[in-house]
Amino acid sequence: MAFPDRIERRLDLTQPPERVWAALTTAEGLGTWFGNKAQVDLRVGGQAKLAWDSGDTATLTIERLEPPRVFAYTWPIYGLPESDPRRTYVEFTLEPVGAGTTLTMVETGFGQTSEAEHQVAWPGNNTGWTNELGELVAYLDGQA
Incomplete structure (x- = not known):
């Protein structure tokens, strides 16, 4: 059975790419x-390395870095x-649009999971x- 391999979001932000990049x-x-x-x-x-007050942690390995346009990493499923x-x-891609930024986030790789693993991983992410x-x-x- 085929299931989604990617999650994609697009945001139109009022901040310039440099602020979004930071x-x-x-x-x-x-x-x-x-x-x-x-x-x-x-x-x-x-x-x-990220940590939450809940005790959860995540380690991201940076795979692509093209300031201030592309930031990409891999992380555990x-x-x-x-x-x-x-x-x-x-992968986050930043495109200047006027004084703001269009941010596109794409996460791929869910296709390497079993159906049972996918039922947890994809909806969770x-x-x-x-x-x-x-x-x-x-x-x-909220930034000044």
């Missing part, structure tokens, strides 16, 4: 909207053990991105 790639930005604390080694092959080698690929990107907008809108 929110996506700095410890301050990621640690505010995409976790409660973050450490970022901003280079291809570097890692971003939701619902699988951290030690599982399978990862999904998340699909809902998760709705929530997290809402927090990104709130974070950007």
